[in-house]
Amino acid sequence: MFKHLLDIIYPVSCAVCGVPSEKHICNKCRSAITLHPAIECCSVCGKIMMEVAAAGLVASTCTQCRRTPPRFDMARSAATFTGTVRTLIHKFKYNRATWLRQELAELLQGCMIANFSKEKIDIMCPVPLSTSKEKSRGYNQAGLLTENLSRSAAVPNVPQVLQRKRDTQTQTFLDAKERRKNVADAFFSPKEMFPWVYGRCVLIIDDVMTTGATLSECAATLKANGAERVLAITIARD
Template identity: 35%
Template sequence: MALFHRSQGAEHESARQRCQPSYGRRVDRLLDALLPPLCPACDTPQSDPGGLCATCLHKLQALGWQCRHCALPLPNPNVQVCGACLHSRVRLDPVWAGFAFNAALRKMVHALKFQHKLVLAPLLGQQLLQHLPADIPGDGFDALIPAPLHISRLRERGFNQALELSRPLASSWHMPLRSDLLRRDRATRKQTHLDKPQRRANVNQAFSATPEVRGLRVLIFDDVMTTGATLHAMAKALRQAGAEQVGAITLARVT
């Protein structure tokens, strides 16, 4: 009798498990009807669960053609370098930014960084991938390096937004994502209200790179480029450690 009961119970459990997927789908459809999924950027109900809504996607302003060394917009594709970069002795090569840092994208980036909406990181990273030219990053780069946070900022925030945003790029490009190659040794002031010379001084010698970068061609990733001071400070540290070439990719550019 005991054997009969165990066998019967096992059959019942198996039947219940077979029904679960169908039952789960019905529950999901019911929940979607009663509680439609929300856009993670603006909290507006939408039909596409997990993605950005059409309104938010429309507000992302792709930069289009831009200077190869500073990502400022250029008038046409026949011009590759802006006037300022023509006379610059130290360049990042290449530099590319996906979007203008307009009010809508600023709100999304701030929600990611300060409201811990980590779901935005892969979504924005995927959008950046879709708007990068086919020849970016080009052949021969050895590693993608997310801009590091100082340990005190990392403890405060709990994550590095540059690392999270760059994951879709590294995966799509089959490129090693190396957050261990570059360190932020000194806590710096927030750059928001600093002018260009102050920004440059604020991040001067704030970074150091490991000897492992010697001979490598690397790309730095950061969320937003304003004057380029932070990117150039990171690039300087990488070159001093022996990096052969340093380029940069950013989600957004202040124009």
């Protein structure tokens, strides 16, 4: 009887710790997420530069962005890719836990408000998944996140503006240079979508950012079709 009552009050359990909860992530686990600060980070890629701030210096751009400037104008992540967030993304991506999409999209929206409140974003789109991966996984995790974020942020989701030209090998074991080579010329923005892209500010969505090579290539593709400004947000930064 008591268990039945609990099921009515708390229909789901926390995806991280398993306790009965109103939402898929309980408040305790949510508050354990290491959020990325909106300041004290690289002005371009959002990499945390606490040492620079601690030394009393003004953080501008990180070494990597100075050495190889990315093609996006700004990228930001909601959280660090550790602990709770790593568990959630892993379940969302590899264990078909698509029911986490709303809670994860809320993290993205918080990141969007914290970093891009002054931006006038025209459209958003997900990083397209390779055809073979989408077929075996059954969904594009970035696509699901973009659908939810588009609704709550009231910004049109236009996935057609950014598409895959070819599949790429998994980036896990590649360094920054190899990643750039791996994703080079992997995307296209169709000419017919030009009216949606030309002169626009486009926001790209993905789950995790590592070196930013994929997001940079996506931004270059959109800019080649006339995008004026390209921003990117991810749930986590590895």
